[in-house]
Amino acid sequence: MTAPRWIAAAWGPSSLRIWAMAGRKVLTEGASDQGVSRLGPRDFEPALLTLASGMLPPDEVTPVLICGQAGARKGWVEVPHEMVPCAPHAAPPMPAPSLDSRISVGILPGLGQIDPPDVMRGEETRIAGFLLDRASFDGVLCMPGLHGKWVRLRHGIVQGFRTMMTGEIYGLIARQSVLRHMMDDSWDEAAFRNAVDESTRHPETIVSSIFGIRASALLSNPTPGLARARLSGLMVGCDIGAMRTWWHNRPVAVLGTERVSELYASALASQGADVEALAGDRLTLAGLIAAHERTGRLEPSEAAHT
């Protein structure tokens, strides 16, 4: 196997992904469930080496560039947020201490915002990847997820962003609320669309309209797939409706990996938004490559490796 010249890594709350790289080329990749939420500060290097050790040449120092939660307060090393408005990766990666002499670790900063208070770690790298091909984009990014992000992006600068707890609240309601017994594996697309439409127009009614799912089922017999599709549509619509002033009359790019991105793209399109969907996963790696190349240019000692 060709030895990698550097290693890219994305560390989330519940997972770690790494890519062994030669320049922009992926040699091999790996993933584990060693997310930040289950690690203490001394667990990061072992968790990384579990995936990377076999890839590392013995007599060289291989740079490892990490984005995401490894830079959080309880992470490998705390990397201060860069405050918006700014470009993603405006500051260089912060070195993180390591015991294994084969690696030299840097962690990229996330973004912070004072008013309203908000933070991101990891998504800024997806934004950097998006910007590689769209440096002059003037519009809005929608990154759905557990803590989804909406980003106002203009000519490479993040002007502001909002985190929506939509994914986490959806999960709590679907699995643990009074609605949990109504969830099945079917999907009623018309119910989803109607709920998106209602909730986008009246996002403020979300806390009441959710109970309507339960009430409907008590007043008449529910059909399969209705409850789940309607809950999903109400939550997605509330999210989209609350951000209408951002996406109205501006291009929107949905950057995601999961089915939830399709739902957001179709919901936004149904509301008349100018929307396209892109694979978020590849953009994270693209952002890490861009950050690596810039770091290489900035630090002569590391440029010797590439």
Add this chain to the structure above:
Amino acid sequence: MTAPRWIAAAWGPSSLRIWAMAGRKVLTEGASDQGVSRLGPRDFEPALLTLASGMLPPDEVTPVLICGQAGARKGWVEVPHEMVPCAPHAAPPMPAPSLDSRISVGILPGLGQIDPPDVMRGEETRIAGFLLDRASFDGVLCMPGLHGKWVRLRHGIVQGFRTMMTGEIYGLIARQSVLRHMMDDSWDEAAFRNAVDESTRHPETIVSSIFGIRASALLSNPTPGLARARLSGLMVGCDIGAMRTWWHNRPVAVLGTERVSELYASALASQGADVEALAGDRLTLAGLIAAHERTGRLEPSEAAHT
């Protein structure tokens, strides 16, 4: 002990309360945790008798009048919802089967609404109790709770109502979301008031503003009591803000038993509402007494007891 002439009962999802009555006078009362959520159809009578058996005279049939979830689909017997617009208790109680010859059980109907779909069981009795002294009330009732109700009431008729899952969603977020580690036992009243004010004006931003509690704590050191008071204020404000067209320029009565009612009353007052707070508990019993007296008038066989 004087034998009761009838027994009043309120059966909720997690509790059962009974009052042994002589006319309008409470002789004694009891409560248990045998709520509907833990009972099958055959468990109701034993659960009732556990509390009531010692109170019952041996050679008489004592009427038992129940409001709440005992009339639900999986309850003692399903009692159809009376559909609004209507008065509470527009239909007489439905007889429920019992094995013990000392009791004759009736269950009061809840209220239902077609558009938007909604249901209540138990709160209609609190409304009936409220109406005893306020037959001509023309305004809005606010009954906060796990599944809180807002009721548009005019001259004794429930014109419409909305259920808010505010209490249940608050609990899920406070105990199980990413915010759970930030909750402490302190209370920051100013933070509560500010959050109410923000969220009442922009209830549609709730899913985003909740994450701001977490983000603030990562950007600066949080003070004790801030997170809990702010989450509470955002949720209460969202609830109130969504219902603004109902309570604006109309009298509002908050009917509740817990601290949450004080929070709603102070939040409504801070938004300029014409608000008063009443003890919801006593109103439930008052509503049961009113229903018993009306039933007695309608059914001569039972009137013989009183």
